[in-house]
Amino acid sequence: MLYIIISILAGVCVVLSRIVNFSLSKTTGVFQSTFFNYMVGFIFAFIFLFVSGESLNISSLKFESIPYWAYLGGAIGVLIVALSSYITPRISAFYLTLFVFIGQLFVGVAIDYFTLNILSIGKVVGGVLVLIGLAYNLILDKEQEHLILNREQ
Incomplete structure (x- = not known):
């Protein structure tokens, strides 16, 4: 605890x-x-x-x-x-936190690979999934922002 x-x-x-x-x-x-x-x-x-x-x-x-x-x-x-x-x-705190998390994850994987010759497939797949989710969320946010701007005009 x-x-x-x-x-x-x-x-x-x-x-x-x-x-x-x-x-x-x-x-x-x-x-x-x-x-x-x-x-x-x-x-x-x-x-x-x-x-x-x-x-x-x-x-x-x-x-x-x-x-x-x-x-x-x-x-x-x-x-x-x-x-x-x-x-x-x-940028929003949510995106900033996700960017920091993804950066730390991939730099950690790279350090492990180059210093210990270990490649964690689970971490790479997890990082890619988070990255895909982030990209998808960014696309949805842009579409929603575009719809809001069109309604205001």
Whole structure:
């Protein structure tokens, strides 16, 4: 039960962070809000590090052994936050959540395939089904919007 509550709280945090990032980007701009997002995250990460009592042992780490693509995580995160702040007011929360879900699913499948040589057919089929449902829903929404516009004229 604890894990279900934690996962629900994580989902709420994602939605709240989207709303806060959008509000901040309206007042300060997309890139400034992304900067503040990462600075606040950095500060809280250090607070949690000190509160947890874990040690940070960087001296035993060999930076040459880390694959080059692992360093792209921060840049990709900045791009995702900036795009999310830009896109949030332009599409509905439902579609944005589905796009994020589909993106995470397919990137996860790609990472599994390229790093572990594992291809989960169930995840691919599930992602394609969600993508087809999303496309179908978008088509229905466009048709409904078109009908409403024709009635008003």
